[in-house]
Amino acid sequence: MLPGDIVSWILSGGGEAVHSAEVREALRQELGLNDHLVVQYGRWLWSMVNGEFGGRSLVNGQPIAAIVARQFPVTLLLVTYAVALSVIVSVPLGVLAAWKRNRWQDYLVRLITIPGQALPNFWSALLILLGLVIIFRWSPPIVYTSPWEDILTHFQIIFLPVLLLAWEHSSHIVRVTRAYILEVIHKNYILSARAKGLSQRHILLRHALRNALVPIVTILGLQLGWLLSGTLILESIFGLPGLGGGLVQAALVRDYTVIQSLATLLVFIMLSVNLIIDLIYGVIDPRILLSPQLTRPYTGS
């Protein structure tokens, strides 16, 4: 019914081979592909609930729960590192750029952030790999090791994808931080803080940054979709056995059950981070909790 039939893929092993209609039909029956779509969907939904995460892979019969148990920690670590790194680096950079506006520090920050936004991450990944090989004669290890086994090798393989993801992610945060600090710096409370004789550093960090935090956190959530999209490609390039790379592999062989489950998990990651962000709003700006509508500020235009 759908193009790119899984049955012919399994039977041919990727190559061209002709099989009789009976063999194909038997395999379809075995995989449960002949049931009505609603039945198939119901079976998948039930298996998501009872902990099987969508049953088994159509291609090699592995239980999807095992695939997920193997891949989920990798992606979770990757995303956590990337978000943490981009927050740690980008907020200070944004403050610096706003503070030294139109001086060389500002231009330097802009020089770093523009390629981060403009270059597609798979292209910069290839460039960096090429540069490493040509200049240092070094390329990252191919086999993934978890941080509990060997932390050094773990960081050797995961460092570059984290750096690329964080570069792209933080470029947006830096720009929003800079723009908002420049906006709030004209407010009256900054003027009064200055009139009290507070130092520039104190004003920027305590008064300006605090008030610019809400849009910064918002852009963090808005850009998360791109971060997760980035994991698909970077995990494939760097050979990380995560959800993203797994989803791409499954998509290439039309392994529908695996695609469904992994995509659901990626959406789950996205929604949970957005939920956390919604909760953070109340912490960084208590006024939001008092407003009659508990809606996310600044997202609608």
Added chain:
Amino acid sequence: MICAIIVVVNLKNIENSFSRTIRLQNSLYRIGAKLGLRRLAKTRPLVILFGAILITIVFLTIFADFVSPYNPLVQDISSRLESPGQEFLFGSDNFGRDVFSRVIYGSRSSLYIAITSVIIGTILGTIIGTFSAYRGGWVDQVSQRGIDTLLGFPSLVLAIILVVTLGSSTQAVTIAIAVALIPQVARLSRAHALSIKEEDFVIAARSIGAQPMSIIFKHIIPHTFGPIVAYAAGYVSVAIVVESALSFIGLGVPPPYPSWGGMLQEGRLYMEVAPWVTIFPGIALSVTAFSFALLGDALRDIFDPRDRFYNGSFFPSGNKSDLKEM
């Protein structure tokens, strides 16, 4: 007598065409004034530079048949992986195909898919968003929850799922990217339509008994379309990147047809011996995506100044006042 009539008719014709020319000139001038080209050149020279690059790329894409020195599909094993030089401007790839020709033809699939999908996505998204804003009530609720669901997916994941379902072909990729764009455009146009909906002219139109459809298409959409088109130019850049990402993974334009993402994927294996196979399509991809992003940015500044703080514009506008910056 007949002569006189002919002369009069001719004169009238000339007068008509003359006034038409003036009107055309006037409207062109007005467009120029609205776009503020001169001001743009002064405040953001990069936009002009990349605009010129963009025009060149579009030109090369249209006239690819005349510009490219070789057929992008013809293989010649005797000249495989040759370095850039006299014979092959950008070198040749693993099958001896000219990289320069393939880059030029690759722009065809990239631009075609990106622009078509953005047009489809923008039109459908605008209609859905405006309609749900105008009707309100349960229609609005249902469509907004649907859009929420789509927005929960990272764009590339949604595009991959759609391509897997539709099969990988140029049409499938176009539809996949269009569907990934629809929720974002719908959100935007809904927000704009909600404010336009309350304007007096809409109430006046409703009070004389205009049909809802005619109000939506004749009164609301013309007012919201400017900002949406500005965003659409930026979305073209996103669509180009998503398309090449799909081709890079192997789910986009099927080989042997050249596409930038696919070329990056093919050249990856020979990166150390023949870096030019990956470098040139990558440059073409980055420059094109960047130019469209910059164009969208400039248009957004002109049409929708409220929104310049969000969604990461590329450059500060260069205005001297702090408030207007970025």
